[in-house]
Amino acid sequence: MTTIAQQSRRNWWRIARWSAAAALLCVPAIAMRFPGSGFDWTASDFVAMGVLFAAILAAYEFLAARAPGIAYRAAAVLTVLGLFLLIWLNLAVGIIGHENNDANLMFAGVIAIIVGGGCIARFGPAGMSKALFVAAALQAAIGVIALAFDLGVEGRGWPRDVIVLTAFFTGLWAIAGTLYRMSDDAR
Secondary structure, eight states, X not given: OOHHHHHHHHHHHHHHHHHHHHHHHHHHHHHXXXXXXXXXXXXXXXXXXXXXXXXXXXXXXXXXXTOSSHHHHHHHHHHHHHHHHHHHHHHHTOSSSSTTOGGGGGHHHHHHHHHHHHHHTTTOHHHHHHHHHHHHHHHHHHHHHHHHTTTTTTSXXXXXXXXXXXHHHHXXXXXHHHHHHHXXXXX
């Protein structure tokens, strides 16, 4: 495949990603027009979600540009998708209890490890792998702390939500870390 054809295909996917994010941002605006839809967003909700979409897509573009291979790119997808879901869930409903439960602030440590570890490692595959494995360990520790100290007992899905989401995110970070390691081994 020629360089021009590859570039054209990459541009098409970039346009598709950003367009999908814009379309998703329109869903609550349309749903709010129907009574009883359950959507009651304020302008600040739209701004926050728009900033979150932009940050996550920009982070993916940044990581994908440095991808030495498909394993790194897959790890980048899992990393930014996981970060998006972690932030979104905490803003929308909270993982531990409800969205206003201060215990949810512990997840900022997971985000800081991934972003900070990536910066320190200059987003190289070996450093990203280490950062994701540390994030997986911290994610699991937060879940154990929440369960041990009944930090989300007021939540409707207690303790199921904490157990399921801890397992999900811990697994996601571990898989991404493994893919980054595979990318490093392939170099």
